[in-house]
Amino acid sequence: MSALFTPSTLRSVTLPNRIVVSPMCQYCAQDGKADSWHLIHLGGLALSGAGMLFIEATAVEAGGRITPGDLGLYDDATEHALKQVVDAIRLHSRIPVAIQLAHAGRKASSHVPWDGGQQIPVSEGGWVTDAPSAVSQKEGEALPRALDAAGLERIKRAFVETAKRADRIGVDAIELHGAHGYLLHQFLSPISNHRTDEYGGSLENRMRYPLEVFDAVRAAIPAHTPVGMKVSATDWVEGGWDVEQTIAFAKALKERDLDWIDVSSGGVSPLQKIVLGPGYQAPFAASIKAATGLNTISVGLITEPHQAEEIIASGKADYVALARGMLYDPRWGWHAAATLGATVDAPRQYWRAPPREHAKLFGDVVFGAR
Template identity: 55%
Template sequence: MSILFSPVRLAGTELANRIVVSPMCQYSANDGCATDWHMMHLGMLANSGAALVVVEATAVERIGRITHGCVGLYSDDNEMALARVVRQCRRLGTAKFGIQLAHAARKASAAVPWDGGKALAPEADPWPTLAPSAIPFGDGWPAPRAATPADFARIRDAFVASAKRALRIGFDAIELHMAHGYLFHSLMSPLSNRRTDDYGGSFENRMRFPLEVARAVRAVVPKDVPLGARITGSDWREGGLTPDDAVRIAKALKGAGLDFLCVSSGGLYADIRNPNEPGYNVAIAERVTREAAIPTRVVGLILEPQQAEAIVASGKADMVALGRALLDDPHWGWHAAKALKADVARPPQYLRAGPQLWAPAASS
């Protein structure tokens, strides 16, 4: 029996299998409002065979967007636009839907990737950014303004407000983006946080604001709705966060009431390059799973069904998240089920391509 295609429970939500669509930015929104592109993109992934689709990093305030094209959940218009997309995708798809709430901090005000992905030029309508410390993301990036306690209070309240909007839309799970060099990660890492006040210095101080937001969001998210976070497993740079820190972060977030974690890594500085071997975060996720005793998802070059099965069957993680592999093969879950001799939900319109009605889908 395939473990990858066995159910898993997060708080009050049961997922039909252990495959999750990783949040993938599409840079196709209009002032934070999801568009018809998101309808097509998420609608496709809703029938990929994954049990959960996580909507891309969604900014809690306008200046928290990575680019002008990033989705937000900071206005009534944002909420209405995203509700329209999610309502249709849930009605016609087989997957549940989660959302990743985020603040890009010093990585904000950037061009979309197909225009270079660098800091916006003066003629491209850039905006001022903030961060724990006035340290640029990389060469050619402006120095952000060091955040004040008033900024932290505003951003905390913005996360709470966006979480309430996500609940009104009806998302099945909510996660906080605490990786990839964005606000929370840049607070956690000593490489990007050089503050000398209560938000910097010791590990406890660097975790102060992430935990404050986690508790504030948990206070408004019902216990039966899974609340989690994506965290970094390593900064991949000397002096930065390590797998030991990932375990400490996981334990602290579990103590703040979070139900699950997704282990990623890297992204703190523009010149940092992650390892490129398949499953490079798995060993870190295994430590988080075992030492923090919290349901864990892992992401990072998970490509093959047998690889994903081995990860969950060995207990190294409870779930796997795939991104580009699902863009390359939008029915990855169907093909994985065939390879692992398992079953997966399909929309009735596509049952004729399933193993019961189509011989090629049933052949080994």
């Protein structure tokens, strides 16, 4: 039996397999509101055969958007718009739906990637960004505003209120974005956190605010809803955040009943030196899993079914998450199941799709026609 296609449970949520569709920013929301693109994009991926679908990184306040096109869930209008997408998915798919809650911190107020991705000056429609310290992401950029006590409380409350909105629209699971150089990662990394108060300096202090945000979100939503955290295991910069510190952070989260840790890397500094290759981040997930016993999600250039199977079967991770691979092949879950001799769920309208050699891909379905 395929390890990749064994079911699992996260609190009240049952995943039919270990394939996860990663949260993927689309940069096309209107004032934070989901639109018809999100319906088409997420609706298609809901039929991918994956075990869980992530809605993209979703800003908890307007100032926390990476770009003006980022998806948000911070007021009634954004809540109403995203609910239409979730409701449509529910009509046609049984896939569990998760959402990643995020604040971009000093990486906010940026152009969309296809327009260069650089910081938008306030004079050109950008906004003043927030960060642990008044340290810019790149040389020459406008300095972010160092968060004071009121700012810290405001953003923590924004995470809580967005989590409540996510629960109201029927999302099954929540992930906090503590990776890729965004706000919670900025607190963790000594590269971006130069504070001298209780939120900076020592590892314990740098972990304090992300842990406070996690605690607040966990306390605000139903106990049956699983909550995870995405982390960058290393900054890929000497003197930055690293695997050992990530393990310490993961252990602190485990004490707080974290349901999974999603292990990526990088993003906090343009000086990073990343060594790319197939499954290049899987060893980070394996190290954290071995040290903590937490459910882990492995990401990063996982593209082939046997590659994903090996990661799960060998115990390196509990789940694999695909992003680009899913965009390139939106039926990746189907094709992995066919390769590994497993089955997936699919709507009846598609039951005639598999070729003869994979006639059992959807189980013992019966399709008759006159």
